[in-house]
Amino acid sequence: MTVTKFMVTAAAMSLSAAAFGAGAHGHGHGNGAVTGEPADASEATRTVAVAMYDNYYEPEIIEVQKGEVVRFVVENHGQLVHEFNIGTPDMHEAHQAEMSMMVEHGVIQGGKINHDMMAMDMGDGHSMKHDDPNSVLLEPGQSQELIWRFSSDTNIEFACNVPGHYQAGMYGDVTIK
Numbered sequence: 265m266t267v268t269k270f271m272v273t274a275a276a277m278s279l280s281a282a283a284f285g286a287g288a289h290g291h292g293h294g295n296g297a298v299t300g301e302p303a304d305a306s307e308a309t310r311t312v313a314v315a316m317y318d319n320y321y322e323p324e325i326i327e328v329q330k331g332e333v334v335r336f337v338v339e340n341h342g343q344l345v346h347e348f349n350i351g352t353p354d355m356h357e358a359h360q361a362e363m364s365m366m367v368e369h370g371v372i373q374g375g376k377i378n379h380d381m382m383a384m385d386m387g388d389g390h391s392m393k394h395d396d397p398n399s400v401l402l403e404p405g406q407s408q409e410l411i412w413r414f415s416s417d418t419n420i421e422f423a424c425n426v427p428g429h430y431q432a433g434m435y436g437d438v439t440i441k
């Protein structure tokens with residue numbers, strides 16, 4: 265590897281790390297204002313089972329009342345790693361850039377999540393941990409709960425931001441009444 269190539273790579277990596285930190289930070293704050301907020305299971309009025317396949321969700325449309333707290337039980341029935349993420353289309357687009365990086369760095373490999381790689385310090389105290397409260401990321405066969413209060417009536421989608429999945433149609437609408 266030439267010195268120039270190395271420096272470009274190193275610069276790209278630190279840029280990646282910065283983008284990651286900024287993204288994770290932005291999510292935490294943006295979500296509360298935009299799409300709602302995490303809530304306690306005891307506040308949930310309803311449980312919605314969400315099944316993830318390669319590459320689509322069942323159901324594809326979820327109807328909620330404004331202000332309602334929904335307990336989602338998400339299960340990955342596919343052969344690939346999938347995400348269930350509640351956000352606006354803009355938020356999903358931003359998160360897709362982060363997830364591309366996770367694939368580039370080997371954090372997500374087809375049907376596996378590399379947790380050691382995920383926890384690795386990217387050089388400035390940030391890591392590629394996937395711990396936003398509006399999202400779950402699951403290996404095949406895994407299941408996890410996500411409890412969310414839909415406090416706003418913005419245009420919300422649930423989506424999988426693993427590279428290529430959203431483009432393949434792995435998203436659905438949250439219709440707020």
Ligand SMILES: [Cu+2]
Nearest residue numbers: 346347424429
């Ligand atoms: Cu997916």
